[in-house]
Amino acid sequence: MDRVRSARTVITDRIALGLPVYGANTGVGSMKDKLWTAGDLDQFNASLVKAHHFGTGPLFSSSVVRKAMAIRVNTALGGHTGCSVELVNAFLALLEHDVVPAVHRHGSIGCADIGLMGQVASVLTGVGKAFYGGELLDASEALIRAGITPFGMQPRDALAALSVNATAYAAAAEVIREAASGVRVLMVTGLMSSLALGASADPWRVAATLGTRGEALVGSWLYGQSDMVDWPLPTAIHDPLSLRMTAQVFGAAADTLVVAAERLLDATYLSDDNPVVLGGQVHSSGASLPLTTTLYIETAQIAFSHVARNVLNRCVLLSNGVRRNLPINLVAPGEVASGLGPLMKLAVELYMRVQSNAVPLSAQSIVVAGGLEEEATFLPLIVERMEAQVRDLCQMGAIEALLSAQAVDLLGDKPQATAKLAYDRVRDISPMYLQDRPLSEEIEALRRAFSCPDLRRSFVSAAPMPEFDDFFALAI
Numbered sequence: 001m002d003r004v005r006s007a008r009t010v011i012t013d014r015i016a017l018g019l020p021v022y023g024a025n026t027g028v029g030s031m032k033d034k035l036w037t038a039g040d041l042d043q044f045n046a047s048l049v050k051a052h053h054f055g056t057g058p059l060f061s062s063s064v065v066r067k068a069m070a071i072r073v074n075t076a077l078g079g080h081t082g083c084s085v086e087l088v089n090a091f092l093a094l095l096e097h098d099v100v101p102a103v104h105r106h107g108s109i110g111c112a113d114i115g116l117m118g119q120v121a122s123v124l125t126g127v128g129k130a131f132y133g134g135e136l137l138d139a140s141e142a143l144i145r146a147g148i149t150p151f152g153m154q155p156r157d158a159l160a161a162l163s164v165n166a167t168a169y170a171a172a173a174e175v176i177r178e179a180a181s182g183v184r185v186l187m188v189t190g191l192m193s194s195l196a197l198g199a200s201a202d203p204w205r206v207a208a209t210l211g212t213r214g215e216a217l218v219g220s221w222l223y224g225q226s227d228m229v230d231w232p233l234p235t236a237i238h239d240p241l242s243l244r245m246t247a248q249v250f251g252a253a254a255d256t257l258v259v260a261a262e263r264l265l266d267a268t269y270l271s272d273d274n275p276v277v278l279g280g281q282v283h284s285s286g287a288s289l290p291l292t293t294t295l296y297i298e299t300a301q302i303a304f305s306h307v308a309r310n311v312l313n314r315c316v317l318l319s320n321g322v323r324r325n326l327p328i329n330l331v332a333p334g335e336v337a338s339g340l341g342p343l344m345k346l347a348v349e350l351y352m353r354v355q356s357n358a359v360p361l362s363a364q365s366i367v368v369a370g371g372l373e374e375e376a377t378f379l380p381l382i383v384e385r386m387e388a389q390v391r392d393l394c395q396m397g398a399i400e401a402l403l404s405a406q407a408v409d410l411l412g413d414k415p416q417a418t419a420k421l422a423y424d425r426v427r428d429i430s431p432m433y434l435q436d437r438p439l440s441e442e443i444e445a446l447r448r449a450f451s452c453p454d455l456r457r458s459f460v461s462a463a464p465m466p467e468f469d470d471f472f473a474l475a476i
């Protein structure tokens with residue numbers, strides 16, 4: 001707070017001298033050269049927040065909005081923002097009393113979440129909508145019930161409250177953790193299908209010894225799990241690449257997720273304001289462009305497309321039969337049925353959905369505000385696409401588990417360790433496939449089951465990968 005006060009003094013002294021401070025006593029964007037008079041400042045700063053309350057679309061979860069407010073506070077405490085201590089305390093009051101602004105998801109191009117944080121900042125002043133006690137209320141009513149006095153925006157406070165990337169960072173934090181959870185579940189279903197297909201575990205041992213950081217981490221985990229069960233003899237001298245290179249594919253995904261998360265973590269304490277206070281002076285800043293974080297997240301999205309292809313390839317191998325004398329389409333002997341082969345149509349569509357969401361967006365050109373704003377990252381949209389990728393990947397993992405369970409039953413195998421956990425979860429929902437039956441409801445139930453934190457926790461507990469699990473707190 002001492003740092004906040006010191007930076008604040010620099011701002012107020014400059015304004016008292018009649019010198020321009022962007023967004024405090026001047027307009028913003030294409031109105032940057034409009035210098036407001038001392039008598040205009042209260043109205044301008046109150047109006048600035050209202051002008052940037054324009055989000056649309058579905059609402060962010062309460063946890064994302066609370067994270068966003070915490071990130072805004074944390075970056076302000078570095079002492080470079082120039083906002084007032086009272087603004088920091090206003091955010092803290094919302095967190096303390098669990099008043100959660102209703103924030104619509106659409107309204108940011110990924111260069112300061114102005115349209116998103118504007119919805120948060122408005123609630124501080126008693127404008128907009130907010131949740132209190134689980135009820136969506138007018139912000140003024142929510143503040144009254146919580147015993148909070150509406151905040152009056154002072155010069156610099158308005159822009160400081162809304163012109164940051166806190167919402168995108170908060171949403172990115174949640175989806176990256178969900179993605180890490182999904183990768184851990186998919187590693188188990190991949191192990192299960194490799195077991196059913198009689199894959200050699202030797203390449204995983206090689207990856208554990210000679211691979212890159214992520215490859216070694218995943219290879220060690222896969223080989224360790226194969227060593228804990230009655231692994232079948234390999235069915236071929238050389239397995240298909242989708243089996244041999246599981247450690248490489250999942251290792252790359254794990255590595256990119258960790259790096260993306262590390263860069264995101266950096267962003268939660270670094271000021272992304274404009275302007276900033278440095279060395280007792282006010283400086284224009286370009287820190288509102290979160291390109292480094294965005295690029296690493298986009299890299300993780302590309303890695304997901306490789307994971308999706310890897311899962312799809314194993315599903316195709318299972319449904320094709322042949323390996324370990326499995327029947328085509330996994331049709332049980334003596335049954336008149338089409339079996340699980342048609343399910344590949346869904347698996348391929350899901351793969352294409354993951355793939356289509358991996359195309360980078362951040363380099364797309366955009367020009368707004370009279371040509372003053374021509375750089376953007378589209379981070380909120382990228383996060384939204386990552387959420388879709390994670391959902392579709394979890395669905396693919398559920399399908400892989402279903403096919404693997406069918407293969408296990410046909411072969412008479414007895415799953416052990418983590419593979420047994422996955423097998424039992426499938427059979428809790430879906431019995432062995434004998435005669436053809438509708439699968440839509442079962443597949444939806446399997447998707448929910450394999451996206452459930454409880455199942456992830458059981459996998460992590462039974463077969464930990466501490467370096468990855470602890471970083472993402474996956475045991476919680």
